[in-house]
Structures are given as structure tokens and as C-alpha cells.
Amino acid sequence: MCQSCSFWQNWDAPNELVNHLKNEEQRTRLRAGTEELKIRLQTAFSKLNRLVLVFDDFEWNLEPRDGRYILNPKVSEVLSALVWAIKNQENISYHRIIITCRYDFEFESDLLRYFYKQPLEGLRKADLEKKLKQLDNFNSDRTDKKLIERALKLADGNPRLLEWLNLDVLSKENVDSELSKFEASSDDWKSKIIWITDDAPKLKIDSSTEKIVSRCLVFEIPVPMTALEAVCKREQLNRAIQLGLIEVSPEPDESKRVYLVSRIIPHIIPTIHLPEAPGVYSLYQRASDKLHELWGNKENKSKEKWQEIFRLKFANKENPERFRQGFYQMLAVQYNPQADKAFEGELRKCASELVKDGLCTQLENYLQKKQCKKVDEETAWIFYQVMVRENYEHWDELLKKFPCETLREINQLWLQNSSDKFGISIQAGIYQSLGGTDRNDREVWEKFTEQVGWNKSYNAILEEVEGSITGTMLASSVTPSSSLPVLIYTKYPRGGMLDQESVTEVLKVCSGGR
Numbered sequence: 001m002c003q004s005c006s007f008w009q010n011w012d013a014p015n016e017l018v019n020h021l022k023n024e025e026q027r028t029r030l031r032a033g034t035e036e037l038k039i040r041l042q043t044a045f046s047k048l049n050r051l052v053l054v055f056d057d058f059e060w061n062l063e064p065r066d067g068r069y070i071l072n073p074k075v076s077e078v079l080s081a082l083v084w085a086i087k088n089q090e091n092i093s094y095h096r097i098i099i100t101c102r103y104d105f106e107f108e109s110d111l112l113r114y115f116y117k118q119p120l121e122g123l124r125k126a127d128l129e130k131k132l133k134q135l136d137n138f139n140s141d142r143t144d145k146k147l148i149e150r151a152l153k154l155a156d157g158n159p160r161l162l163e164w165l166n167l168d169v170l171s172k173e174n175v176d177s178e179l180s181k182f183e184a185s186s187d188d189w190k191s192k193i194i195w196i197t198d199d200a201p202k203l204k205i206d207s208s209t210e211k212i213v214s215r216c217l218v219f220e221i222p223v224p225m226t227a228l229e230a231v232c233k234r235e236q237l238n239r240a241i242q243l244g245l246i247e248v249s250p251e252p253d254e255s256k257r258v259y260l261v262s263r264i265i266p267h268i269i270p271t272i273h274l275p276e277a278p279g280v281y282s283l284y285q286r287a288s289d290k291l292h293e294l295w296g297n298k299e300n301k302s303k304e305k306w307q308e309i310f311r312l313k314f315a316n317k318e319n320p321e322r323f324r325q326g327f328y329q330m331l332a333v334q335y336n337p338q339a340d341k342a343f344e345g346e347l348r349k350c351a352s353e354l355v356k357d358g359l360c361t362q363l364e365n366y367l368q369k370k371q372c373k374k375v376d377e378e379t380a381w382i383f384y385q386v387m388v389r390e391n392y393e394h395w396d397e398l399l400k401k402f403p404c405e406t407l408r409e410i411n412q413l414w415l416q417n418s419s420d421k422f423g424i425s426i427q428a429g430i431y432q433s434l435g436g437t438d439r440n441d442r443e444v445w446e447k448f449t450e451q452v453g454w455n456k457s458y459n460a461i462l463e464e465v466e467g468s469i470t471g472t473m474l475a476s477s478v479t480p481s482s483s484l485p486v487l488i489y490t491k492y493p494r495g496g497m498l499d500q501e502s503v504t505e506v507l508k509v510c511s512g513g514r
Contacts, residue, residue, distance in 0.1 A: 037078065041085035050094040051086065058101035068242065069105035076107065083114050103244045119248030121222065122157025122262055131162060137170035138162075147175045154183065156263040183267070205243060210272050212236045213245045213261055217274045218283045218315075221308050222249060222258035223291065230290035231283050245272075281318045288312035298333045306342030314350050323347065323354065324362075327381050331487075340491070344388070351388045359385065360409055367417035372465045372484065375422075379410060380487035395491045414485070426482050427452060453483040461486060 035043075045051060055061075061075040071079070086095050099115070106112075123131050132138045138148055151170060155161040169178045182188050215231045228237055228246075237259075240246045245265060249258045266273045274280060288309060295305045313326045330336075330343040347354075359382055366374040386406060387398040407424070414423035430451055436444050449455050453464060461483045 036081070038081035038084045041081055042089055045085055045089045046091060048089075049091050051092050052096045052098065053082070055097070055099045058099045059103055062101070062103065062105050069103050071105060071107055071111075076111065080111060083111065104242045119250050119257065121247040121249050121260065123159060123162075124157055124222075128157055131159060135162060135166035137166045140170070143170055143175060147179065150179055151175075153263070154179065158262070158264055161264070205245075205269065207271075208236070209240055209243065209245070210269070213240050213265065213272050214275055215283055216240070216246060216259075216261045217266070217272075218280065218287045218312065219260060219308070220263075220311070221304055222247070222260040223308075224258055224294060227287065227290045227294065228259055230286045278318060281316045284312050284315040285319065288316070292329060296329055296333070298336055300333075301336070301338050303338040303342050306336075306339045307346055310343050310346040314346055314353075317353075323350065323385075324381060327384060328377065331377060331380075335490075344384075347384070347388050348391075351391070354385050354389050356389070359406070360413055363410065364413050364417065367413055373462055375414075376462075376485050376487050379414075379485045380491070382406075382410060383488050422484055424485065430482055451482070454486065458486065 059069075061072050062069040063072050082097070086092060086097075097115070100120075104117075137143065138151070148170065151165045155165055169175060169182065172178055212232045216228055216237075218231060219227065225234070225237070237246065241248060241259070245261065247260045247262055249256075251257045261272075275283065291305070291309045291312065295302070296309060300306065309329070310326050313322050313329070316322055319325070326343060326347070330339050333339050363375065363378045363382060366378050383398065383402070386392075386402065387395065390398075390401075390403070392398040392401060411424045415425065420426075431444075431448050434444050434447050434451070435441070436448060453461055465483055
């Protein structure tokens with residue numbers, strides 16, 4: 001498709017294209033250089049029917065003015081001539097001028113109307129995977145996977161950095177020390193990502209802009225503009241975007257674009273960094289609240305988005321209830337497997353911060369207030385904490401190995417605060433009275449679920465239990481007190497479905513069996 005593809009720096013199009021011309025007179029005229037540039041270009045393009053020109057690293061042709069970048073006047077003249085020559089060349093049926101530039105800039109003429117500004121972000125997801133397939137050392141079995149992950153995190157989707165890390169770092173024996181050395185030097189980052197020369201265009205970044213970009217570092221994935229506005233003002237963000245400090249996704253519809261400060265920026269500009277604690281905690285809270293408002297719904301099937309919601313929630317160490325609140329956010333969209341996986345994954349990263357003492361304090365409080373739904377949810381939350389704290393791999397392992405002492409404490413609280421009407425041991429007694437054992441028995445299971453009232457929706461179960469407490473329950477053959485607890489038996493991956501094996505494991509532990 002591309003008959004002529006050239007780069008802008010030190011480029012002389014007419015002289016480069018002159019050899020394409022068969023007409024001696026035209027070649028002589030072009031080499032003489034006596035005609036206007038636009039005429040020379042028009043002549044040079046006369047034998048082409050398709051043309052793609054790529055002007056890479058276009059920031060070399062910019063100059064700072066009044067806190068922004070503008071096109072160098074001489075370059076503007078050349079670009080104007082180029083556009084005119086292409087527009088007035090009938091032979092060219094397909095043409096594109098592609099300009100890549102690190103910074104947003106303004107045209108001092110009407111040239112802008114001939115171009116469409118297309119934002120670009122770092123390589124992510126499928127684009128990143130495609131790039132990595134071309135880089136052998138990122139796919140090598142000789143290198144520790146953790147070191148490869150570390151290199152990927154450092155590169156943050158930057159193609160140049162990925163290529164350099166592949167060739168000059170991951171190919172060496174001492175990968176760990178090479179990565180550490182690179183991480184510690186801002187000059188090394190600059191030399192690998194941008195060209196540094198005395199004549200390169202430089203735009204002063206004031207301290208207020210540095211502060212704004214630093215605040216945006218609380219987000220680790222691309223987010224909508226409204227999320228950034230939760231931590232910064234819009235006009236301040238626009239300034240940072242113009243300076244190329246905030247990446248912008250390429251969607252034509254501006255309302256659908258997402259934004260991110262690359263993790264590379266703090267290495268290049270050390271004065272830009274995540275705010276320190278405790279000041280950063282309020283940013284985490286506002287960021288989490290906004291993302292939950294935008295993404296915290298059943299329609300969100302993105303594990304990455306849910307992870308960011310919970311990561312930000314858990315990062316606010318000034319909020320002692322952050323883990324329980326995150327649990328309720330996850331429950332609110334059940335049964336959403338992506339939300340469940342994201343919550344569990346982020347909670348495991350914070351396992352050492354979970355309380356060890358007073359695990360059942362809140363459960364007792366809810367039981368005394370007879371808040372049935374809260375009691376059931378809190379019981380499930382205790383189970384979750386035990387799974388993470390004891391580092392059980394999954395929920396099934398938790399049910400099989402749940403600490404007897406803790407389970408009996410939970411059960412005793414249920415019994416004491418319900419006059420022996422609620423509790424896991426009550427469910428265990430019913431199960432055993434029906435002939436239930438360790439083995440799955442379909443007939444016994446159906447009788448059991450019917451007797452404890454689990455053959456209906458969760459809301460219906462709660463209504464019956466609450467009705468029995470307030471004395472408003474209608475006549476029913478089901479003993480409502482045996483219905484709860486129930487959430488502990490319904491965790492994903494079974495999609496909220498009660499499972500005989502899960503129930504059996506818990507009841508067996510509670511009754512003293514193993």
C-alpha cells in the first residue's frame with residue numbers, strides 16, 4: 001500500500017522522491033530547487049497513486065509558547081506545502097499523513113482542519129499480548145516468571161521500553177540486579193523512552209500540574225474522566241493531558257474515553273509521585289466511591305474493574321470497616337463471579353491486616369438486635385476472613401478444614417441470642433434426623449431443604465424468619481428458625497446454589513465429626 005514512507009527529521013521530500021520520476025526535465029527542475037516547495041512536491045508526487053507519510057517523534061518540530069506547544073513556523077510552511085501538493089494531485093487515489101507526537105500542540109494556521117487528532121495509550125490487553133509474542137525473552141522459560149512480571153510492570157505498555165527490556169535486560173544472567181539498577185535511575189528511564197538533547201523542545205511543568213498528576217496516580221487502570229474529577233478539577237486535568245502526562249484512550253467518542261497516568265512518569269519526573277500517607281487515604285476513598293458508583297453494578301462483568309474498586313477501598317487504612325464494606329459491595333451484586341474473584345483476590349493481599357481478636361463481636365451485636373439479614377451476612381463474612389487468614393485455597397477447603405473452636409463460637413452465639421432457635425447445630429440435627437451422612441443422598445437432601453425452608457428465594461427465607469420474630473408470620477409447615485444461616489453454603493463457584501456437599505462439611509464440623 002505504501003509507495004513512499006518517510007520520517008520527518010532531516011527530511012527533504014522532493015530530493016528523496018526525485019528518483020521515482022522517469023522524466024529527465026522533471027528531475028532537473030526538482031534538483032534545481034528554484035520553484036516553490038508546494039510545486040516541487042506536487043511534481044514529485046505526480047507518479048504516485050497511493051501515498052502514506054509517517055512523521056514520527058514529531059515533538060522535535062514543536063516549540064514552547066505561553067505554557068503550550070505550537071508548531072515551528074518553518075515546519076508549518078513545509079506541512080502546508082505538503083497538504084496543498086497532495087490535495088492538488090489528481091493521480092493519488094489514497095493518501096494518509098500520520099503524525100506521532102508525545103505532546104498535544106496547536107497549529108498557527110488552518111492546517112488543523114485537515115487532520116484528526118487520535119489519542120493513543122500504552123499497549124494493553126490484546127495489543128500488549130500481540131507485542132509480547134514478538135519479544136522472545138518475555139516468553140522464555142529460562143527467566144523467572146516473577147522477573148518477567150516485574151519487567152512488564154516497569155514497561156507499563158510502552159513499546160520502546162518493552163523492546164529494550166527484552167534485548168538488554170531479560171537476555172542477561174543478572175536480570176534482577178539490572179532491573180533494580182534501572183528502577184533507581186531517572187536518567188536511564190529518560191534515555192530509553194525520550195530523546196534528551198539540548199535543543200529538544202522543553203515545556204516547564206509547574207508544581208501545581210505535578211501535584212494534579214500525582215493525585216491521579218491513585219488509579220492503576222484507565223478510568224473515565226468523571227473518576228479523575230473525583231480527585232482533581234477538570235481544568236487542571238486538561239492541562240496535564242495537553243502536556244502528555246495523562247494517557248488518553250483512542251475512542252472517537254470523547255465521552256467513552258478513559259484516562260491513566262503511566263507508571264513510567266514518576267521515574268522520568270521524580271517530583272511526580274503518589275501522595276504520602278495519611279493525605280493519600282482520602283484520595284483512595286473518593287476514588288473508590290466514584291468507581292463503585294460507575295462500575296459497582298451487576299452489569300459489570302470485568303474482573304479488572306472490580307479489582308480496582310476493592311483495591312482502592314482497602315487502601316484507605318483510616319477506614320477500619322473497609323474490608324467489611326467491600327464484602328457488602330460484593331454481596332450486593334451476587335451472584336457475580338467476577339466481583340467475587342476480585343474481592344477475594346484483593347482481600348488475600350491484605351490478609352495480615354484482618355483482625356484476629358473479636359472476630360465475632362459484630363455478629364453478636366447483630367444477633368442481639370435481631371437483624372436477620374445482617375446476622376447471616378456477618379456469619380458469611382467471618383467465614384471469608386477465616387479462609388483468607390488461614391490461607392485456604394478455596395471455599396470448599398475452608399468448609400472441610402474450618403477451625404472447630406471458631407465454628408462452635410459462631411454457633412453458640414446463634415443459639416444464645418435466639419433461645420436455641422437459630423444455629424448451625426440445629427440444621428445439623430435436622431439433617432442427621434433425616435438419615436443424612438457424609439454421602440450424598442438425593443432423597444435425604446430434598447427432604448432436608450424442604451424442612452429448613454431452603455426451597456425458596458433468599459428474600460422469602462428472610463421474610464419468614466423476620467415474621468416469626470415479630471409474630472406476623474403466616475401459618476407455615478416450615479420451622480423458620482432452621483432456615484438460617486444460609487449464605488455460608490452458597491458462595492461461588494456454584495453460582496449461589498445450595499450444595500449438599502458444602503452443607504454436609506459444615507454440619508459435620510459443627511457436630512464434632514471430621
